[in-house]
Amino acid sequence: MKKRVHNFSAGPATLPVEILEAVESELYDYEGIGSSIIEISHRDKVFKEVASKAEHSVRKLLSISEDYDVIFMQGGATLQFSLIPMNFAHLGEISNFADVGSWSAKAIKEASKICNVNICTSSKEKNYTNIDRISDWNVMENSSLVHYCKNETIQGIRITEEPRFSSYSFVDMSSCLFSEDIDVTKYDFIYACAQKNFGPSGITLVIAKKELLEKSNPDLPNILKYDAHANEGSMLNTPNTFGWYVAGKMFDWYLENGGVAEMEKQSIAKTAMLYDLIDKSNFYVNPVNPEQRSINNVVFTIVNSELEKVFLEEAEKADLRYLKGHRTVGGMRASIYNSMKIESVSALKDFMENFEKNYG
Numbered sequence: 251m252k253k254r255v256h257n258f259s260a261g262p263a264t265l266p267v268e269i270l271e272a273v274e275s276e277l278y279d280y281e282g283i284g285s286s287i288i289e290i291s292h293r294d295k296v297f298k299e300v301a302s303k304a305e306h307s308v309r310k311l312l313s314i315s316e317d318y319d320v321i322f323m324q325g326g327a328t329l330q331f332s333l334i335p336m337n338f339a340h341l342g343e344i345s346n347f348a349d350v351g352s353w354s355a356k357a358i359k360e361a362s363k364i365c366n367v368n369i370c371t372s373s374k375e376k377n378y379t380n381i382d383r384i385s386d387w388n389v390m391e392n393s394s395l396v397h398y399c400k401n402e403t404i405q406g407i408r409i410t411e412e413p414r415f416s417s418y419s420f421v422d423m424s425s426c427l428f429s430e431d432i433d434v435t436k437y438d439f440i441y442a443c444a445q446k447n448f449g450p451s452g453i454t455l456v457i458a459k460k461e462l463l464e465k466s467n468p469d470l471p472n473i474l475k476y477d478a479h480a481n482e483g484s485m486l487n488t489p490n491t492f493g494w495y496v497a498g499k500m501f502d503w504y505l506e507n508g509g510v511a512e513m514e515k516q517s518i519a520k521t522a523m524l525y526d527l528i529d530k531s532n533f534y535v536n537p538v539n540p541e542q543r544s545i546n547n548v549v550f551t552i553v554n555s556e557l558e559k560v561f562l563e564e565a566e567k568a569d570l571r572y573l574k575g576h577r578t579v580g581g582m583r584a585s586i587y588n589s590m591k592i593e594s595v596s597a598l599k600d601f602m603e604n605f606e607k608n609y610g
């Protein structure tokens with residue numbers, strides 16, 4: 251009997267057992283071709299079929315029109331922090347960046363090496379627990395772009411408003427794409443790494459307006475240019491074929507399981523189980539503005555912080571794994587992406603209640 255724990259990892263994160271089993275069964279001999287899908291050329295018709303089917307499925311899942319390109323890239327979401335200003339900072343005098351958590355701060359750090367940055371809002375002084383409304387951001391005119399992170403994975407806080415800027419919007423959705431029912435037409439450029447909601451690390455999805463990509467900085471080397479990737483169908487060089495193949499399976503799994511609206515409903519219900527418990531107790535604390543709490547990453551501390559080590563040790567023994575908060579903020583974090591089963595959240599909730607009874 252193979253073992254599965256309750257896996258609350260922030261990413262790479264848990265995947266549906268059905269997907270793991272399908273990959274396992276196909277890995278040696280893909281659909282009778284006598285080779286694995288990871289052993290054939292990305293230009294072979296069998297892989298091309300896998301690749302175009304994945305794009306077709308994600309377009310269907312998010313209702314992405316032909317006005318947008320869908321690109322499967324490498325370099326993680328982190329590469330986007332550099333590529334975005336490299337490709338688009340020339341469109342204005344300054345680039346606006348929102349500082350709403352650790353990932354947006356990293357994006358600002360990288361962009362500052364490349365272009366003039368205006369920090370249009372910052373919640374750093376509030377420990378990233380409360381984000382100003384978009385209408386209150388100090389977005390500068392004559393700017394090239396506005397960048398923000400929709401769900402800050404480390405602080406467990408999200409922005410639910412849609413962007414309303416005169417400049418192009420660039421949004422990091424690494425930890426919330428497919429968990430929140432978004433209207434793609436409201437965004438100019440969306441990106442997300444795969445390892446939370448759609449497969450193994452090493453593949454990043456970019457969904458961007460074609461008319462924007464056509465304005466990519468022409469002086470860059472091809473490998474750094476978005477329009478070059480788009481024009482070559484994400485096959486400018488050898489793509490991450492394994493990641494692309496698994497992503498396609500995940501998109502189909504979403505389509506078969508109610509789509510993104512259903513995922514959002516389940517994400518709200520799953521995380522509410524923990525938020526309700528935390529709010530009712532005087533033992534656990536979540537510092538985030540309740541209206542902005544993430545529906546993917548639930549962060550919490552224990553009032554008596556000395557108990558956190560014991561909590562993590564006992565959780566580990568109960569097969570509730572990877573609950574330690576990010577090394578930069580401490581505390582605990584339960585990452586609950588789409589593949590996380592409600593039974594696992596329930597097991598964590600029961601564990602937290604018992605822990606409070608024993609130590610509170």
Ligand SMILES: Cc1ncc(COP(=O)(O)O)c(C=O)c1O
Pocket residue numbers: 261325326327328329353399401402403404422423424425443452
């Ligand atoms: C919101 C967000 N942005 C960016 C990243 C960086 O992704 P990668 O490690 O794929 O570069 C992460 C990773 O956890 C993230 O959660």
